[in-house]
Amino acid sequence: MTVDTVVAPTIHPELLSAFSQDEFNSHVMTTYGRFNLALVKGEGCTVWDSNGKAYLDFVAGIATCTLGHAHPAVVEAVMAQINTLTHVSNLYYVPVQGELAKWLVDHSCADRVFFCNSGAEANEGAIKLARKYAHTVLKITEPVILTAQASFHGRTLATVTATGQPKYHKNFAPLIPGFHYVPYNDFGAIESAITELDGRVAAIMLEPLQGEGGVNPGQVEYFQQVRKLCDQRGILLILDEVQVGMGRSGKYWGYEQLGIEPDIFTSAKGLGGGIPIGATLCKQSCNVFEPGDHASTYGGNPFVCAVALAVCQTLERENILANVQARGEQLRAGLQQLATKYPMISDVRGWGLINGLELQADSKTNAIDLVKAAMELGLLLVPAGVKVVRFVPPLIVSAAEIDRAVSILDRVLAAI
Numbered sequence: 001m002t003v004d005t006v007v008a009p010t011i012h013p014e015l016l017s018a019f020s021q022d023e024f025n026s027h028v029m030t031t032y033g034r035f036n037l038a039l040v041k042g043e044g045c046t047v048w049d050s051n052g053k054a055y056l057d058f059v060a061g062i063a064t065c066t067l068g069h070a071h072p073a074v075v076e077a078v079m080a081q082i083n084t085l086t087h088v089s090n091l092y093y094v095p096v097q098g099e100l101a102k103w104l105v106d107h108s109c110a111d112r113v114f115f116c117n118s119g120a121e122a123n124e125g126a127i128k129l130a131r132k133y134a135h136t137v138l139k140i141t142e143p144v145i146l147t148a149q150a151s152f153h154g155r156t157l158a159t160v161t162a163t164g165q166p167k168y169h170k171n172f173a174p175l176i177p178g179f180h181y182v183p184y185n186d187f188g189a190i191e192s193a194i195t196e197l198d199g200r201v202a203a204i205m206l207e208p209l210q211g212e213g214g215v216n217p218g219q220v221e222y223f224q225q226v227r228k229l230c231d232q233r234g235i236l237l238i239l240d241e242v243q244v245g246m247g248r249s250g251k252y253w254g255y256e257q258l259g260i261e262p263d264i265f266t267s268a269k270g271l272g273g274g275i276p277i278g279a280t281l282c283k284q285s286c287n288v289f290e291p292g293d294h295a296s297t298y299g300g301n302p303f304v305c306a307v308a309l310a311v312c313q314t315l316e317r318e319n320i321l322a323n324v325q326a327r328g329e330q331l332r333a334g335l336q337q338l339a340t341k342y343p344m345i346s347d348v349r350g351w352g353l354i355n356g357l358e359l360q361a362d363s364k365t366n367a368i369d370l371v372k373a374a375m376e377l378g379l380l381l382v383p384a385g386v387k388v389v390r391f392v393p394p395l396i397v398s399a400a401e402i403d404r405a406v407s408i409l410d411r412v413l414a415a416i
């Protein structure tokens with residue numbers, strides 16, 4: 001079955017061809033370089049554009065739609081909760097927020113959870129928590145957080161500063177003080193920075209696998225050395241699990257791939273399976289927030305928590321991690337075969353269902369060229385930097401869909 005033969009569900013006629021890019025651009029700020037594509041419907045791993053054309057979705061809202069599109073468990077949770085209670089306030093107890101926090105605590109190394117609305121906000125919470133810990137426990141008056149070059153932590157002012165990529169800083173000075181960048185997977189660089197900063201390093205904040213920065217998996221030895229150093233020095237280890245967590249790596253959390261536990265970690269994207277939610281999670285030892293320290297109007301409201309809980313319970317009930325592991329191996333094997341066939345490919349890497357295919361640095365073809373050509377043939381992919389194509393399908397992707405994606409990519413590479 002090709003993607004063109006997937007039977008399209010009923011698309012409301014008004015959604016089809018009624019879309020005008022000019023009209024859109026005359027009202028929406030141009031913060032995104034958008035593809036020439038308007039999506040109006042989704043089911044499982046397939047999405048349809050405003051002309052009714054079907055695409056196999058290996059982007060999943062950038063590693064977000066854990067259970068694909070319109071999954072019955074998500075639809076049911078949305079409908080049930082919206083008919084019951086959408087939003088109140090954290091002035092009151094929200095029982096389903098407690099249930100979701102319990103699920104997260106039971107399925108991770110965390111003891112406590114704070115809910116917000118996005119990955120950047122979850123990281124803001126982690127940064128504030130680490131700074132309060134630095135001031136009140138470590139007694140550091142000007143704390144510094146080490147982050148990695150090529151990292152990505154979000155677009156708010158603090159998280160864009162934490163992001164170790166100068167292109168995201170341009171024109172936003174003055175940035176937030178208290179961040180220092182080190183090369184990723186380089187333990188010597190961390191040791192040197194700690195010496196150089198002379199007792200001011202309060203936390204080290206890293207992605208277990210760098211997603212936006214090019215699908216760079218963390219090295220086990222590096223993370224174990226970092227964990228040991230943090231223990232020796234009383235420094236907090238913060239892990240940004242926004243892209244790689246919630247099952248995407250084949251384990252619930254990326255840190256499980258590395259054999260360590262963080263003091264603080266963050267989640268968003270896959271946690272809500274498409275509805276906006278974020279979470280800052282921590283061990284009891286650094287749970288220093290008190291009433292009034294941090295808040296969010298929408299954070300942990302009944303609606304988002306009921307949906308995220310349905311996502312979490314479905315992941316567990318349907319043993320979706322096993323699918324992530326099997327489909328991930330299948331995808332990497334397929335991409336490796338393409339790498340032996342096309343010398344333009346220099347590397348294939350990743351964990352579970354977050355994988356990258358890197359093109360030779362001197363190749364005339366960039367990731368964006370492959371992404372556009374694949375889109376023509378009905379496969380959605382997303383770049384991670386100039387030379388890396390990223391594969392982050394829904395975690396429910398089937399073996400047939402993986403085969404189809406690899407065969408479309410084969411046709412794209414043959415044509416280039």
Ligand SMILES: Cc1ncc(COP(=O)(O)O)c(C=O)c1O
Nearest residue numbers: 118119120152153154211242243
């Ligand atoms: C690792 C990581 N952290 C944080 C973020 C920011 O998340 P959000 O866009 O939900 O603010 C992202 C988004 O791509 C991410 O990949």
